[in-house]
Amino acid sequence: MLAGVPIAPPTAGRLLLANLGLDGFDRGLKALARTLGDAGFECISTGLFQQPSAVAQVAVNEHADAIAVSMPSGGHPTLVRMLIHELWSRGADIPVMLVGALTGQDLAALTAAGAAGIVAPGVSGPQTVAKFASAVRRVG
Numbered sequence: 001m002l003a004g005v006p007i008a009p010p011t012a013g014r015l016l017l018a019n020l021g022l023d024g025f026d027r028g029l030k031a032l033a034r035t036l037g038d039a040g041f042e043c044i045s046t047g048l049f050q051q052p053s054a055v056a057q058v059a060v061n062e063h064a065d066a067i068a069v070s071m072p073s074g075g076h077p078t079l080v081r082m083l084i085h086e087l088w089s090r091g092a093d094i095p096v097m098l099v100g101a102l103t104g105q106d107l108a109a110l111t112a113a114g115a116a117g118i119v120a121p122g123v124s125g126p127q128t129v130a131k132f133a134s135a136v137r138r139v140g
Contacts, residue, residue, distance in 0.1 A: 012036075012039060012040035012041045012042075012133060012136070013041050013042070013065035013066060013132065013133070013136035014041070014042045014044070014062065014063060014064050014065045015036060015041050015042065015043050015044065015064060015065065015066050015067070015068055015132065015136075016044050016045075016046065016055070016058060016059045016062060016064040016066070016067045016068070017029045017032065017033055017043055017044065017045045017046065017067075017068045017070070018045075018046045018050055018055045018058075018067055018068065018069050018070070018083075019046065019047070019048045019049065019050060019070055020050055020051075020052060020055065020069055020070075020079040020080070020083065021049070021050075021051075021079050022049065024048055024049070025070070026045075026048060026070070028070050028099060028100065029045065029068065029070045029099065032068060032070075032099060032119070032128065033045065035125045035128055035129065036128070036129065036132055039125075039129040041129075041132065044058075044062055044064070046058055052079055052080075052082035052083035052085075052086050053082075053086050055067065055069075055083055055086075056083060056086035056087045056089075056090055056092065057086075057090070059087065059092060059094050060087075060090050060092050060094075064094055065094070065095075065136040066094060066095045066096075066097055066116070066132060066135045066136050067083070067094055067095070067096045067097065068097050068099050068119070068132070069083065069096055069097070069098055069099060070099045070100055076098065076100075076102060076106055076110065077106050077109060077110060080096060080098065080110050080113070080115060081110070081113050083096060084096055084113055084114040084115070088114075095116035095117075095135040095136070095138060096114065096115050096116055097115070097116050097117050097118070097119060097131065097132060097135055098110060098115055098117070098118040098119070099118070099119045100118075100120070100121070101120060101121055102118060102120070116135045116138070117131055117134075117135060119131055119132075
């Protein structure tokens, strides 16, 4: 357990961590996996440079309870919309959580498109765990 990070029940949820498009930066998702894993979530990584269709298929195949998407290269609006569309086309109601810095305008547009929420830089471990637990509970 990390100091100050609450331990969630062993069935906290199964999370898919995805780097979309040309995102070659995975340090943030590795830190997220550590925090959420210590809190009882099972974290599965897609690896780098993934397409929305591939992430959606892995999420369905792995029975993910939520998806964390990191994409600091600026393609959030297009790629996240594509991911949400791919999930819906597969009949999957899997919350998509955004991880990273977004403008207020992009966040509003992505929330309207179906994104479940955001974990912005500087959010504490306990707040991060609570956000993902809430996203998983909305579906479960």
